Amino acid sequence: MTKHILVLHTGGTISMTENSEGDIMPSQHNPLLGADSFVPADVELTTEEIFNLPSPHMTPERMLELVKRIRQAEKEGSDGVVITHGTDTLEETAYFLDLTLDSAMPVVVTGAMRSSNEIGSDGLENLQSAIKTAASDDSRNKGTLVVMNDEIHTARFVTKTHTTNVATFRTPTFGPVGLVTKDGVRFFQELINQEVCAIDHLVDKVFLIKAYAGMDGTLFDALPEDTHGLTIEALGAGNLPPTTLPAIQRLLDRNIPIVLVSRCFNGVAQAVYNYEGGGVQLKKMGIIFCQGLNGQKARIKLQVGLSDGKQGQDLADFVDNAVS
Ligand SMILES: NC(=O)C[C@H](N)C(=O)O
Numbered sequence: 001m002t003k004h005i006l007v008l009h010t011g012g013t014i015s016m017t018e019n020s021e022g023d024i025m026p027s028q029h030n031p032l033l034g035a036d037s038f039v040p041a042d043v044e045l046t047t048e049e050i051f052n053l054p055s056p057h058m059t060p061e062r063m064l065e066l067v068k069r070i071r072q073a074e075k076e077g078s079d080g081v082v083i084t085h086g087t088d089t090l091e092e093t094a095y096f097l098d099l100t101l102d103s104a105m106p107v108v109v110t111g112a113m114r115s116s117n118e119i120g121s122d123g124l125e126n127l128q129s130a131i132k133t134a135a136s137d138d139s140r141n142k143g144t145l146v147v148m149n150d151e152i153h154t155a156r157f158v159t160k161t162h163t164t165n166v167a168t169f170r171t172p173t174f175g176p177v178g179l180v181t182k183d184g185v186r187f188f189q190e191l192i193n194q195e196v197c198a199i200d201h202l203v204d205k206v207f208l209i210k211a212y213a214g215m216d217g218t219l220f221d222a223l224p225e226d227t228h229g230l231t232i233e234a235l236g237a238g239n240l241p242p243t244t245l246p247a248i249q250r251l252l253d254r255n256i257p258i259v260l261v262s263r264c265f266n267g268v269a270q271a272v273y274n275y276e277g278g279g280v281q282l283k284k285m286g287i288i289f290c291q292g293l294n295g296q297k298a299r300i301k302l303q304v305g306l307s308d309g310k311q312g313q314d315l316a317d318f319v320d321n322a323v324s
Pocket of ligand 1: 011012013014053054055056085086087088089111112113114
């Protein structure tokens with residue numbers, strides 16, 4: 001049966017070209033438009049350029065525009081959607097889609113580390129793998145997936161780990177969920193469902209701050225009056241320098257929800273240390289521990305939860321546990 005796959009291009013290196021000086025720049029004519037000779041025989045492709053942006057120019061407002069286009073595509077009869085995207089913020093857009101699209105339809109995000117005319121360009125290969133994944137029945141009901149370098153990852157846990165290597169996308173702690181091979185798509189890990197928020201607007205003042213040895217309250221006190229929420233990348237298992245605590249308490253007294261993750265690459269944040277600034281104390285103060293997400297993903301989750309109108313325990317339950 002023919003599968004109708006919509007490809008939405010948003011820009012990034014996959015759509016860029018290298019000039020004679022070696023600079024990589026957005027192309028005036030997207031080299032991916034019309035490149036479809038590699039599409040599997042049972043796939044009918046529709047292609048749209050919704051944006052042509054380097055991914056550092058991506059914003060949550062643009063992510064929401066993308067969500068609305070994907071919801072419409074499902075109504076129009078698409079069997080799956082592929083999004084091409086710059087890799088710098090790919091994981092944030094992918095996770096935003098994962099949290100806001102309430103659908104069984106496969107949604108697959110891909111990109112490239114080498115632009116379209118560089119030697120060893122990985123764009124078309126990644127696009128082909130993403131199309132195969134979006135066309136597979138096995139990809140239904142799996143939330144948003146990220147396909148790069150023959151691997152399938154969940155949007156929830158994948159992260160960019162290398163500035164230039166084509167094997168940059170990794171899933172720390174849990175690993176990839178599947179592979180794209182010559183014969184098709186193979187999943188080897190089950191996915192755990194999560195709550196989806198079908199939001200149609202955004203609250204915007206949600207910040208991310210990284211902790212470091214010797215940190216004090218300066219950055220916390222500098223947050224604007226109308227702050228909606230804050231995510232902190234804390235130390236180790238989930239601890240903070242004691243000199244940050246008075247400023248953090250002032251934010252909590254203003255009813256600003258604070259979500260904590262670890263700045264460590266592997267593992268989950270847990271309230272295990274009971275000393276000044278230790279996780280046990282932070283949890284007692286009312287900080288929400290988010291397990292298994294990195295800082296940029298936890299910030300997206302907090303923003304989506306707040307945009308859905310969640311607060312108090314409801315918000316904490318939504319944010320705190322990404323792994324069950
Ligand atoms: N590989 C890439 O796509 C990186 C590029 N700077 C982007 O995110 O748009």
